[in-house]
Amino acid sequence: MRRIIISFACVSLLLWTAGLCAEPIQVQAIAVVDGDTIGVGPNRYRLVGYDTPEIKTPRRKVFADEKALATIAKERFIELLHIGLLDQTEVPCSWPADTVGTDDCNGGRKCGLLKLNGKNIGDTFIAEELAMPYVCGESRCPRMPKWSKIIKSQFPARRPE
Known part of the structure; x- marks a missing residue:
């Protein structure tokens, strides 16, 4: 019984401290750059x-069809920011620590997690087919999705009958 109580206390402490990392943020503090990049201060x-x-x-080079879908994703992002509670957390990047904040790591961007009503906002974009899952490992990230191929497969051109 004592082990159960200690385990419960440890898990509770872990969840409580994890919650301290996320900071509520007001929509006015966020500048949307595109569907997966924001500015905060x-x-x-x-x-x-x-x-x-x-x-x-x-x-x-970014082709017109990709830019059009990116613009839709950005506009949807702005809409989503106004429909719930937002929490923003800076998270460790998957690049070597000495590259964080440089062009070698995400073009100088830090890594972050933005939650809308407790859920990663990216999950909504993925569900709405405006994004693809993209998860980095501990020390590197996979190749970027080839959006021109993704768009062609999702929206094939109509062929004359």
């Missing part, structure tokens, strides 16, 4: 757990 955050199409990026 002087910091930009790459939100974890999902990836949305790009509006623009210096790393590659």
Whole structure:
């Protein structure tokens, strides 16, 4: 019985301290850059757990169909921010610690988690097919999704009959 009580106390303490990391945030404090990047004060955050199409990026050419879907994702993000309680947490990035905040790590962005009513906001984007799951490992991230291929497979061009 004593082990159960100690285990319960440890789990409760862990959950309580985990809750301290998340900070309620007002919608006015958030600047939406795109579907997976926000600005909060002087910091930009790459939100974890999902990836949305790009509006623009210096790393590659963004085609019109990707930019259009990215714009829809950004507009939806702005809508979602106004429908519930928001909590923002800075989380460790999957890159070496000495690269955090540099262009080598997320283009200078920190890593963050934004929850809407207690749920990762990215889950909503994934459910609405505006994002793909994108989960990094402990020390590296997978290749970025190829949005041009994803869009073609989800929205194939109509063929003349």
